Amino acid sequence: MSARNPGMHLDLEWVSKVRVNTQAVHKRAQQIQGRKVAKKQWQAAWLLKAVTCIDLTTLAGDDTPSNVHRLCMKATQPIRHDLLKSMDMHDKGISTAAVCVYPSRVADAVKSLKAANSSLPVASVATGFPAGQTPLKTRLEEVQMAVKDGAAEIDIVINRTLALTGQWAALYDEIRQFREACGDAHMKSILAVGELGTFTNVYKASLVSMMAGSDFIKTSTGKESVNATYPVAIVMVRAIRDYYLKTGHKVGFKPAGGIRTAQESVVWLTLMKEELGDDWLNPHLFRLGASSLLADIERQIYHYVTGRYPAYHELPMV
Amino acid sequence: MAGVSTKTVHDIFQTMEYGPSSTSTATAQSWLEKHSRTLGFFIDGKFSHPADRQTQDVIDSKAAVVCSTVCAQAEDVASAVSSAAAGFKTWSQLSCYQRAKVLLKLPGVLQRHSQCVSEVCELSQSTTSPAVLIRLAQYYASWAQLRDTRMPEWSPQGVVTVVVSDDCSVYFLLLKVLPALAMGNAVIVVPGKTTALPGLLLAQLFMEAGMPAGVLNVLTGSEASLAAKMAQNPQVNYLTFSGCRQTGEAVAKAAAGWGVPMTFSLSSSSVCPFIIFESADLDSAVDGVIELAFKKKRDFQWVLCVQESVLDSVVARLKTRMAEMKGVPLASDPDRSIIDAAIQEAQQQGATLIQSCPPASTGGLYPPTVLCGLAPSCESVISPPPGPVLPLITFRSSAEGVTLGNHSPHGQAASIWTEDLTLALESAKSLCVGSVWVNCHSVMDPALPLCGRRDSGNCTDGGREGLYQFLRPSLSPSLPRSSPSSVNYADFGSAPSKFMIPEVFDPSSVPRFYSQLVGGQMRKADSGSSRSVLAPGGAVLAHCPDGGRKDVRNAVEAANKVQPGWMKKSPAARSQSLYSLADSLEKRRQDLAVSIQTQTGIPLEEAEKEVELSISKLSDWAARCDKEQGGTPFPPQSGSALSTPEALGVLGVILPNSKPLLSLVSVLGAAVAMGNAVIMVPSEKYPFPALEFTQVLQASDLPGGLVSIITGGRDQLTQALANHSVIQGIWYWGSKEGCQFLQYCCVSPLKRLWLHCEEEEEKEAGKIWTDLNPSFQEELWRKAVVWKSIWIPTA
16 A cells, blocks of 8 residues: 555644635536546446445444355455456456445454455444544544454544534544554544535545544545535545645545445546546545445446346345 | 557556547538538528539538538628518517517427537537527527517617627527527628538528528628628628627728628637636636636637735646646647747746646647746737637736736636635626626626627627617617718828918907817817817807817826726716706806807707706716616526626717707716716817807816817817727717728727717707607617626525
């Protein structure tokens, strides 16, 4: 992996200067959605790229070792082998970027992957996911335990109370502590944009999270009413660009929640390409948090290879 | 193509390129095929294809010949005009509802053929979305419906010729054609190279919507010579042009003097400022820059103005956004050497470049380029080079940003970026342009008037305001149609005036010497010479200054100083000043009545009536000061839009012989009420009442210099007014030769002309001035203002 973002001191002057024009952002989002990728092999290649950026996720109350195991196996072979072979992509290491589970399931996932000889990282949500409304002490312990169980990536949720009331210094300190608790594990900060009110707040929270050393910033938990939308993503990736221009550190981006179709995944890649450039088109700097997206992509690839649309039972389930 | 299709999934997986964009033009091709790839004219509701005409190739973006069009000759113009004249008869006799019904069908027809329309536009390098055209059609269909209820007392002009230059877009073409049709005119379109195919196709689609034959005709060929031939035809009533300045100038010069009123919208060669203030959402602003500057075809030219404090941030963002951009196709081959020369010159003056890659020495592509560190004096800022090249200049304070934006011969539009509402509104108000886009750019919608200032145009398109160019008050006489005389444009108005030689007078009645009012002071002519004012019998009534070029210069200087302050005054304060002027006129009513009587020889009773009416007219204008206002058009997307009337600036007026006082006061009232300064030349024959009126002006509390009255030879003073670039508009009542001279000369720099021929005027015996019909008053104030539309989109 590329060099991590070490973070920086909290620069409140920078944060206070942030200005976002909502309608202009919406307009840009429409423009990006209008940008078309060519069909045929271009579409197939872009979809495969999307697959390699997926954090294949299960975050449910009824998760058990068996469905976590299935998830891990699907993550290592996301597309049917014969389909990959006909595109000559079977030996190019196509797998999802990671699997993402609750802290209590980390050990199960690590075990399954180890048994399958896979080096795929396990990501865990933490810090009182999804609301973040638990005491700081328990949130820190949660991070430490997930790391101890073998999680290589931690998706923390930020404290929306602090962000909404403008206590940026306090928020910065909290995230700093999470980062320390993560140790070598990469940290993705979930902003829960649906609960931040304005684009300006989203931009500011993005900046503060990056200053505190986040390796990724992530849109939402998937549990809020508003999830990853293109306009809000534009605001966040602009903050990433701004941070990169000022510090030289590249921070990754992870939209999550509500991403279900192959078409959407292509728009997300387009958005990254247009706003940040080709550097951000790989799993080190871009992730898609999703669970049902993979099935739709596999269907589209099946169609590209065979010219037919498959029935669901023709593709392996998660 | 072979190289492209062999790309494997793995190659693309690594490069992550978008791949070739596939655009099919099959529908358009089959339409062209149907016409054997040679399109004739569209006359009298059908394609006509006379033999033995020169043809012109239409080429697509890859320089391949798509089809050819035919070049019209004199006889084709004649048949198009007679078809249009017949079409006008049918069309204008329909009711508003019947005309609206035809226009309402148009969106449906466009929808049905949207594939063909967009492909034909694409093929002829004039990309337009059918949705935009549908919006235009819907907007004007409702104006067609409302003409008689909202604009009673106004009639269509008749046969209208719409000429556009090669680079004019289909949108701008229809922004002329549709309102003309909606108001009941018949239209002859002379399209440019890129609009020829779309124009012909649309004409065909209008027929499908049920338009009577002859109402819309399309003639292809060379713009200037066709325009001249149209102007010569007495059945053409109005000619309007949209496009670039070069072609516009050629059209104006070719068509001058035939008595056809002409207007010009020169948007495509306008240079517009794109101002980024430090309080802007910089990322969005840079998005805007990228979107508008690096296209093959731009609606306007742009200069990027960035506040110094955010220059580095803007440049850094431009660099990242531009890094991945590919070369942009150039419009033509010679463009490359123009760009190279411009860039070289800029670099010699210390400019630095932001470029995604160095330009290849050949080929049709040029990389997007920003020229940083330029000064307003650099050639690339004054007239930006073609192609994807954007000049960037910096400013210190927000006030300086506006000053920089205003310091230009153009006045089409400006885009300003700030999150500070007060700053946005203040800047929008101070910018001397027709359209201000706040935190957005190039928003086009027929509801928002486009009204170029200065060299960007002399007419208003779009909105309710844009309809009036296709209407005339039902009562006013039109310019008489005749062939141009051989006016020597260089010599016009340079004949020396008659020298006054000492004569013998009865010592008891030596004629009084009057002064003229220049810059707020009673003065002699700068030349020192004077002329006699003769009574109808030939007796010398008085002596007055023989004003000339220098007097005009002095008056303009004073007017230019005082006008901005006058415009900024509250309308209520302007109103009070005009009321007080009416009051002073009232006090001297007897003197003025006598002056009219002695000058024109009409009975005193009639002269008193004229004074009475003058007082009333002046009070009218005083009352209208704070009543005539703009509106808030419904914008195309969510947000707020404003459309406000503003003063033109300094106006020059050559007054008619008829009703010497009433005409002077009516014109003065309209111009001054709307915030203009005005330089008036009273009738050469009857200057006496105007000289008397200077006393009234002196006694009023209008700021000195706002109104100047210069007496002297009409032609000399016309020439002087025409040759002063500060003067934004000339209203002329005078000779046919004078009209011809003004039409020819006031193109560069462009002025707003309102021409009247005195022969017609005298036939009517000044009825237009005494008539109480409101439409002439409305026309007066519409001529005295320009429109500014401000568009503030919100989420």
